[in-house]
Amino acid sequence: EAGVTQFPSHSVIEKGQTVTLRCDPISGHDNLYWYRRVMGKEIKFLLHFVKESKQDESGMPNNRFLAERTGGTYSTLKVQPAELEDSGVYFCASSPYNSPLHFGNGTRLTVT
Amino acid sequence: AQTVTQSQPEMSVQEAETVTLSCTYDTSESNYYLFWYKQPPSRQMILVIRQEAYKQQNATENRFSVNFQKAAKSFSLKISDSQLGDTAMYFCAFMKRRSQGAQKLVFGQGTRLTINP
Numbered sequence: 001e002a003g004v005t006q007f008p009s010h011s012v013i014e015k016g017q018t019v020t021l022r023c024d025p026i027s028g029h030d031n032l033y034w035y036r037r038v039m040g041k042e043i044k045f046l047l048h049f050v051k052e053s054k055q056d057e058s059g060m061p062n063n064r065f066l067a068e069r070t071g072g073t074y075s076t077l078k079v080q081p082a083e084l085e086d087s088g089v090y091f092c093a094s095s096p097y098n099s100p101l102h103f104g105n106g107t108r109l110t111v112t
Numbered sequence: 113a114q115t116v117t118q119s120q121p122e123m124s125v126q127e128a129e130t131v132t133l134s135c136t137y138d139t140s141e142s143n144y145y146l147f148w149y150k151q152p153p154s155r156q157m158i159l160v161i162r163q164e165a166y167k168q169q170n171a172t173e174n175r176f177s178v179n180f181q182k183a184a185k186s187f188s189l190k191i192s193d194s195q196l197g198d199t200a201m202y203f204c205a206f207m208k209r210r211s212q213g214a215q216k217l218v219f220g221q222g223t224r225l226t227i228n229p
Contacts, residue, residue, distance in 0.1 A: 003156060033215065042116070043203065043219040055214060091157065101215055103149075103157040 002026065004104035006092050012110045018080040021107045025074070025094030032075050033101065034067060038088040049075060082111045114139045116206050118220035125194055126228050132179075133189045133223050135204030143209040146180065146187045147217070152200040160202070163187065165209075191225075199227045
């Protein structure tokens with residue numbers, strides 16, 4: 001089966017610009033998660049979807065971040081406007097119910 | 113809140129040696145899972161091994177085994193007969209056991225392991 005796919009693999013933008021990250025989960029996985037690792041720190045939970053519904057978005061840092069999962073398939077994470085501290089690696093993961101997470105390769109975001 | 117600490121930012125061993133990565137955690141929960149994930153360079157993060165807190169027996173997966181000390185809140189990973197392909201970033205993670213199946217992981221800072229030929 002195809003794994004979790006994230007686009008782009010790397011994005012470099014200037015402060016104040018907008019960036020949209022995309023995640024295609026494994027087909028049939030209702031659960032979709034976003035995590036991020038800011039430079040040199042631990043990976044932190046951002047939010048969790050079950051199908052198209054947000055179940056837990058307690059990790060979203062502020063209202064500059066907007067996540068969507070249209071039709072319960074792929075998900076996007078938009079950062080608008082981007083700030084320097086948003087730089088890091090953004091991971092997406094998916095899973096069936098109560099099963100281990102499958103992670104994507106991550107998107108490395110650099111804000112200059 | 114739960115925390116996970118990996119005290120070794122980097123480690124390096126020779127091929128075929130045994131290496132142990134340390135992980136400690138802090139929680140007041142009694143029912144939880146612990147994980148080790150591996151992320152090779154430029155590749156996706158994959159699950160190496162999982163331990164359920166209520167199980168006293170240490171989990172093993174081929175060359176990978178853990179030493180789970182619940183009272184001490186310690187969860188170390190041992191890699192036996194290390195191979196070049198084991199070179200990766202290793203993350204220790206904690207998760208409360210939830211009835212609804214949501215998997216909200218708390219990660220450590222990671223240990224960069226290099227296996228030298």
